[in-house]
Structure formats: structure tokens, C-alpha cells
Amino acid sequence: MIVGTVRSNRIGLPKRLMNTKLAKGELDYRRKDNMVALKWRDKRDVTMLSTIHDPTEKVTVITRHATTEKPVLVRDYTKYMCGTDRNDQLHAYVPLRRRSLKWWKKLFLHLYTLSLIQAHILHNKVLTQKNKRAWGLYKFLVVLGDALCEDYMQKKSEDPAEATNPEPTAAAQAIDRLVGKHFPRLLPPTEKKTQPRCACKVCLDRARADPDKDRKSRKRTETKHWCNTCKIPLCVDTDCFEVYHTRLDYITQ
Incomplete structure (x- = not known):
């Protein structure tokens, strides 16, 4: 007496049975002597062999989501399957x-x-x-993955390097641009442009701060230079580079 699953491409299985298209819950079978080959559609096709079951006999199964019917053959196999089949x-x-x-x-x-x-x-x-x-x-x-990520994120948040080196505030950034050594450099090339140009920060901020000019009349000055330390585009043919690094309020002229 045997009952178990079988791969659909095994030699000897009825080709008509294997080629049958089934909707969910439907089954089809073929019998030869005391051997039954059954094909049943659940979430996917299930092909089984048995020498002890009636392929037409079904049983009602109640789950958390729905009440369905399945062949007794499938029910018995699921109930008594061994460790190898369960592992697969x-x-x-x-x-x-x-x-x-x-x-x-x-x-x-x-x-x-x-x-x-x-x-x-x-x-x-x-x-x-x-x-x-x-x-x-x-x-x-899902719970295991969340637990592993939570442990990692907790260690990261308790990193002393992050606690002792917080991100600089706007005031600290303003002081940094007024001290130290600052030199103009050409903007580095990008994938699309070998000589890129960007809007000068001083010119742009001054234009935005002028209430007498509407948006269309504001002049946008582009430059090919920037401060290599501050990483800020600045004009060098005017006083933009100088006032940005020497005045706390560089907008007011």
C-alpha cells in the first residue's frame, strides 16, 4: 500500500491527465489495476499516486480563511507525510x-x-x-527578519561616533565658511558635461531676497567655479566669492 506525490514529468504517467487544465478545486484521475494517478488543483497542480484510495472521495476542510473540499487521498498524505516530504x-x-x-x-x-x-x-x-x-x-x-533588523538599528542608534559628531547646524555652517582656507576651483565634470555650470549661490540668494523683482525678471547668474571646501558654486569675476567667505550677511549689498 502506497500513497505519495509524483512529479508530472515522470515516465509512465498518462499524458492526457498531465495535459489537463484544471480550475482551483477541480480534479481528474486515471486508474490502472489498483494504481490511481490523481491530479488536483489547489494553489498549484498536485499530482499523486495511491493504491489504497478512492479518487472520487472528498472531505471538507475548515481553515481560518475558508471552507474547502479536498480529496481524501490528499488529506491522508498531508496528515501522515514523513519528515523528508514535509521538509520539501x-x-x-x-x-x-x-x-x-x-x-x-x-x-x-x-x-x-x-x-x-x-x-x-x-x-x-x-x-x-x-x-x-x-x-x-x-x-x-517576518518576525525573525524584524527582530534581526531591530537589533542592528538599535546598535546603530547607540553608536558613540554619531552621538559625539552630530550634523552641523546652520549657524555652525555659517561660521565654517568665514574661517579656514577657501580657494576657487573649476566645477568637476559630470557624466553629461565636461565643463558644467551652476547658479551662483550669492547671486541666487540676493535675487530671491529682492522683493521689488518678480520671478521672471530675476537674473540667474551661472558660474563654472566653486569653493572646493564649502562645495558651493560662486562667481569669481565679481565679489561673490569674497563676500561669501568674509561677511556673515552676504545677501545685503
Whole structure:
């Protein structure tokens, strides 16, 4: 007496059965002597062989989401399947398998997936011992991922380097531009332009601060120079570069 799953491309299976298109919940089967080949559509096609079941017999299954019918053959196999089949079933639910020419990548992902599945099984055993409901694999993976990320983010937020080196305030940035050494340099080339030009910050801020000029009449002055220290585009043929680094209020002329 046997019952189990079988791959749809195995030699000897009825071709008409394998080529049958089924809607969800439908089934089809072929019989030869005491062997039954059954194809049933759930979320995907399931192909099974059995010598002890009536393929037309169904059972009602109540889940958290819906009430459905499935063949008794499938119900019995799911109930009594051994560890290897259960592992293959869970392994298919974890989307970590990727095609790769590197054999060690396949081996690593396979072992990593097995470790997740084994951790899920052990976790459910602990819950069962505490008379708590077992978790589904998807919920376990989501909670595990959140826990790992939370631990990393907590360590990152407690990094003393970030606590002792906060981002400079606007006042601190203003003081930085008034001290130190500042020299004009050409703007570095970009992917599209070898000699890029940008709007001068002093000219732009002065134009925005002038209430007598409307937006269309404001003159936008572009320059090919910037301060290599401040990383700010500034004109060098006028007083923009000088006043930006010598006056706290560089907008008022």
C-alpha cells in the first residue's frame, strides 16, 4: 500500500491527465489495476499516486480563511507525510532558491533555507509545550527578519561616533565658511558635461531676497567655479566669492 506525490514529468504517467487544465478545486484521475494517478488543483497542480484510495472521495476542510473540499487521498498524505516530504514542502515556500553557476552559492542558500525551516519547527515545538498556537512559516520569517533588523538599528542608534559628531547646524555652517582656507576651483565634470555650470549661490540668494523683482525678471547668474571646501558654486569675476567667505550677511549689498 502506497500513497505519495509524483512529479508530472515522470515516465509512465498518462499524458492526457498531465495535459489537463484544471480550475482551483477541480480534479481528474486515471486508474490502472489498483494504481490511481490523481491530479488536483489547489494553489498549484498536485499530482499523486495511491493504491489504497478512492479518487472520487472528498472531505471538507475548515481553515481560518475558508471552507474547502479536498480529496481524501490528499488529506491522508498531508496528515501522515514523513519528515523528508514535509521538509520539501516547507522548502518550496521559502523563496531563496536562485539559479547560479556557482555551486557554493546553491549549497549556501540550501543550507540557509534548511536552518530557517529547522528553527521554525523548533519554535513551534516550544509554543506547543506552552499550549500556544503554532506559527505559520511566513509569520515566523517576518518576525525573525524584524527582530534581526531591530537589533542592528538599535546598535546603530547607540553608536558613540554619531552621538559625539552630530550634523552641523546652520549657524555652525555659517561660521565654517568665514574661517579656514577657501580657494576657487573649476566645477568637476559630470557624466553629461565636461565643463558644467551652476547658479551662483550669492547671486541666487540676493535675487530671491529682492522683493521689488518678480520671478521672471530675476537674473540667474551661472558660474563654472566653486569653493572646493564649502562645495558651493560662486562667481569669481565679481565679489561673490569674497563676500561669501568674509561677511556673515552676504545677501545685503
